[in-house]
Amino acid sequence: MTAPEDVAGLLDRMRVNLRQAGIQVADETLELVAQRGFLSTPLAFQQIVEEAPADITPDYLDLAGQSLGDAAQPARTTGEQPVAPPATAAAREPGYPTLAELAARLRRREVSSVELTEQALARIQERDPVLNAFQLVLAEEALAAARQADRELGAGQDRGPLHGIPIAVKDLLAVAGTATTAGSKILAGWRTDFDAAAVERLRAAGAVIVGKTRLSEFAYSGASNNAHYGPTRNPWNLDHDTGGSSSGSAAAVADGMAVAALGSDTGGSIRIPAAFCGLVGLKPTFGRVSLHGAIPLAWSLDHLGPMTRSVADAAMLFQILAGPDPRDGRTRSVPVPDVEAALRGGVEGLRVGVLRDDGSGEPLGTPEALDAWRAGLAALERAGVTLVELDLPELSRLRVLNTALIAQEAVAFHLPWLRERLEDYGEFMRLRILSSFAYGPADFVRAQQLRHELRRRCEQVFDQVDLLSTPTAPYGAPELGDPARNSWFTAPFNALGWPAVTVPVGLTGRRLPLGLQLAGRPWDEATVLRAAAAVEAAGLWPGGIP
Template sequence: MTSFDPLALVRQNLAALGVTPAGEELEQARAEGFLATALAFHQLATGELAVEDLPDLLRDRTPLPAEIPSLPGSGPDELPDILALASRLRRGETTSRQLVEQALQRITSEDSTLNAFQLVLADQALAAAETADAELARGIDRGPLHGLPVALKDLVDVAGVSTTAGSTVLARRIAQRDATVVERLRAAGAIIVGKTRLPEFAYAGSSTNPHYGPVRNPRAPAYDTGGSSSGSAAAVGAGMVVMAIGSDTGGSIRIPATYCGLVGLKPTFGRVSLAGVFPLAWSLDHLGPITRTVADAAVSLAAIAGPDARDPRTRPAPLPDLLAAARAERLPVRVAVLCSSGGEPLADPEVRETLEPALDCLAQAGATLLPLDLPELAELRVLSAAIAQLEIAALHGPLAREWWSRYGDFFRLRLLGCFAYPNWASVVAQRLAARARDRFAANLAEHGCELLALPTTPNTAPRLGQWSPRSSWLTSPFNLLGWPAISVPAGIAANGLPVGIQLVAGPWREDLVVAAASIVERTQPGRRSA
């Protein structure tokens, strides 16, 4: 191939859209590393591909399992936050109205500092709480979330209110219909108290947002929550809601969950409908819950999962009994423990050290731990980021001429990198992704591993206003794979900040990641239970 000049491609591709970025802006994008993914992709693309290597988009990324075996044993009966509150509601010890009023009071008292909420729907929430109480009084029980306050990331549509996606461009866009996930939460009786903040168009691993400000970490307010489900994590971490919906395109549920000492569950691609959710990258986006406990994540996912005629990406895969999985005491499976993904160090030393007791507890529960090098992860990371950029360019390209000057500086710099690709890049990226997927799966299968354990992030939470592209290096491969992944607190690093362990299984095996995460959770000091 000829020499590769990403800035020339940026100029060429944007010129075709009628956009002329400033020269100093282009040089800043180069200097700050926003063209790094395109450069790394170009190196991969210069390798050999066989003619028969099909693009990933023509294959079944997440084949449905023949059956899912049950996990042995039943652990403690302590009730996590959601089930404990559900039990109190049904015993008449509290009401939905009281719980929602408490949530709104906490938002009023704490959100001026944290900046978690984009929009609070107080009147709607109180009216819904009255309905929930009346239904329970009549014997209508919609499940564990009935009457409990929850929140949504502000790229999820709620009929009659705006969906900003963290931008000012969409600030006046009023949703005409609830997203499917909102319909399902309402059907489960959950009370939506508001919509949470995010970086502009969800394209950052931090809470950076020039329009609405950053979101402070409730565990350490001088530090960032991470992104892009920033406000969702802060709202849960501060006790404003029992659960918040986040989206995850490269780690945006798992990163803030880790930084805030919470549980973040990214399900299998196709498990949860994305209808009515403003996209970042169509083939990589996932929706899932951020909660305080693993069992809370399990019951929340059960409420929102399932096929949807509005979203052809969804699949009719049976959902395992996740609450039973959360009570599993034994885990008789082989667990690959990631030693290296090739290239740079896996994680900061304090992160690696903090994970050791969590790995030990998996072994004590019957897991066989197998240290493993997985160099395919580095390739999957580059390809996941490249495919995201190609899809972001496809989404924003037709809008760029009208919106360019209204984008924030940070998003605009990142967007420049999305236009640094030649016209053949999309299909080549998909072909490379298929090959990397096969090699990664074959490596795990060769060693008989059903689970993978690794740090969620290479580092603990950065200080407010700081951002590192490394934050998603260990999470983004699993968006491309579409496999389920959970982050659960694994301890506190020497710097006093939370560390999360990420547990990954094959398609549709959310039960395995939930079981393993619950075993880790039980060993943590101050574990939340009733």
């Protein structure tokens, strides 16, 4: 079958596919799919897949894309130099305390878990009506957990740095006894009697879960737009978006409603809102953290990770979340590195690739975003890193591929609801998921073939460098309701499965945060976080409260 070459051809294909799937959709709705630009990715996908050989082995379940031997080893350095605190730290605006700072205060008995939890709940009561960050607040349960944490710490039972710390979780993670909506009307009443694996690990570490946070519908947007529950406003500027889809998690941490939060990331949904809200957001290697108990968007692209106020905080949460889970076949039995210890090492001798050309022909970002990114790179160079400019034109194809794979995997999950409850989707989600029917019968296999080829090409970058850096986003947070190009630099690393982190490096002229992204070898979160800590230590981020 010859691939359609224009929008009219794709619309014809959609009509055929929808009819075969037993889904009744009016022609006016399909025309709206085209008018809103949702067919641009299927068109781009057809163009790039036609150029790919037909005999490539598909990727399928080699989703992490690497062996478990050498790839699991951290990048070497020429020495272990301590990361000094930033010389400019004293000049920074005061902000909310980090997880590490609060954990130390708890153990010195300067504050109790109940006091921290009461402060978080009071902040939620004050600010959530403005920001719309929480889907559900668990006040009674949180206070009971805090009292238990205080009793345990008082008796000398210390579960680690999260013990007694108020944490929020994205509302696509199951929390026993609560509804898990995934930002949808369809799942508004769906309750579980079990916790997601990540929630289990938080509880075992003594964390106090204060609530479940807002997200775009079924996590299928790089912005916070949600037709059912409304958008989440950016704490730094209420007219601007937090980014998506882990919108509420970012706003909650940035605005003092939680000390840290969990997000999911299929095309950038941890890193985008973390960057737009001045946070650290870590997407670990695919297969590193269990997604058992999480509502999927795309099984082969979904990741789970922390959103925090510091790199050290992200390392603490990673250490607790990481590890295999027999209930999630995507996880692998790869040794979990001691990333907290790695932060005490320096970056002398590391080679960091500086993206020069991403293959799109577009500028990499606004002047403000690029200036902040380059300031972060200069800080790494001063700390002993060697910067290596390089071209990686594969990124532009990986963007298209990631979006095409999300569409084809998401529609498989949503098919029963599309047949029975199509009108219960918000308009943005409905139009976007309907565009999935523009793909042909062989396109999923072709996408996996292309993924295999692009992954092998991109892996060659590690012959030259230990890490790759890009801006996290091409700009600061856009205005509410505008997904724009939010996932421009984040989505490729979901398709690749590499670990990636965003760290704040400055503000725009309108006081909107800007981030620097670092991506590394699979399973080498230690080096990714070590370099992020060096950027953070340079004192480029002014800190402060939004």
